[in-house]
Amino acid sequence: MTAVITGSTKGIGASISEYFAKEGFDLVICSRNNKDLIAFKEKLESSYKITVHTLEVDLSKKEDILKLCSYINKLQSSIEVLVNNAGSYIPGGVLTEEEGALEFMINTNLYSAYHLTRGIVHKMSTTGKAYIFNICSIAGLQAYHNGGAYSISKFALNGFTKNLREELKEKNIRVSAVHPGATMSNSWADSGIAEDRIMEANDIAIAIWSAYSMSTQAVVEDIILRPQLGDL
Numbered sequence: 001m002t003a004v005i006t007g008s009t010k011g012i013g014a015s016i017s018e019y020f021a022k023e024g025f026d027l028v029i030c031s032r033n034n035k036d037l038i039a040f041k042e043k044l045e046s047s048y049k050i051t052v053h054t055l056e057v058d059l060s061k062k063e064d065i066l067k068l069c070s071y072i073n074k075l076q077s078s079i080e081v082l083v084n085n086a087g088s089y090i091p092g093g094v095l096t097e098e099e100g101a102l103e104f105m106i107n108t109n110l111y112s113a114y115h116l117t118r119g120i121v122h123k124m125s126t127t128g129k130a131y132i133f134n135i136c137s138i139a140g141l142q143a144y145h146n147g148g149a150y151s152i153s154k155f156a157l158n159g160f161t162k163n164l165r166e167e168l169k170e171k172n173i174r175v176s177a178v179h180p181g182a183t184m185s186n187s188w189a190d191s192g193i194a195e196d197r198i199m200e201a202n203d204i205a206i207a208i209w210s211a212y213s214m215s216t217q218a219v220v221e222d223i224i225l226r227p228q229l230g231d232l
């Protein structure tokens with residue numbers, strides 16, 4: 001059993017990777033920093049009896065996404081789980097954010113998931129029980145002040161997820177949209193927000209594992225998670 005998790009070295013991606021590792025999955029992990037990848041691989045392989053494959057890629061670039069697809073397709077292992085997690089967050093308003101903000105976040109937050117999924121879904125369909133999780137956001141469910149390009153990109157990712165679920169029903173590949181609210185990670189590290197005011201990255205991992213563990217007749221279409229005290 002192998003899980004592919006993008007943006008795996010920090011935050012939510014690192015927690016999901018560790019959760020699947022703990023459950024005995026081999027992993028394919030990627031980020032833009034090879035040193036972080038190797039350090040995380042060594043940590044996981046020394047803690048759990050699994051194999052971790054790593055690839056340094058910038059998923060905002062299509063040629064790197066295709067490189068990752070080809071790397072995964074050449075692996076002997078079957079791929080049961082794909083978590084499209086890598087994403088960039090730059091707050092700003094539609095009328096005030098920097099030129100290029102939308103292109104950048106559409107590339108990283110939407111096209112990475114779109115092209116990677118298209119590139120490896122055939123390999124996943126051979127397992128007969130695969131699962132794809134797209135890490136969307138509550139920012140993709142409702143407009144809010146300074147949402148801008150980030151919010152637009154997450155609405156688009158949600159649209160991609162819905163269409164993908166429809167198309168993959170007959171192939172027995174389950175597809176979930178995961179919509180977290182504020183979750184402790186890099187984005188929040190310097191915010192001054194108390195750690196206990198927002199969710200832990202592991203909370204998202206628990207929710208994903210719980211959906212994955214259900215019978216293959218059941219799909220959790222949307223997972224919406226918020227801090228107990230509400231959005232910030």
Ligand SMILES: NC(=O)c1ccc[n+]([C@@H]2O[C@H](COP(=O)([O-])OP(=O)(O)OC[C@H]3O[C@@H](n4cnc5c(N)ncnc54)[C@H](OP(=O)(O)O)[C@@H]3O)[C@@H](O)[C@H]2O)c1
Binds near residue numbers: 009011087089184187
């Ligand atoms: N944290 C939240 O409050 C929150 C809420 C809702 C949704 N989300 C979503 O959850 C996902 C993870 O967020 P996070 O807060 O955990 O982020 P994070 O702590 O900043 O971690 C992002 C991970 O993705 C990698 N990454 C970023 N850009 C990449 C790129 N272009 N190519 C390859 N790897 C890349 C990073 O490694 P490198 O920098 O080394 O590449 C890192 O491993 C994102 O899609 C985000 O939009 C987060």
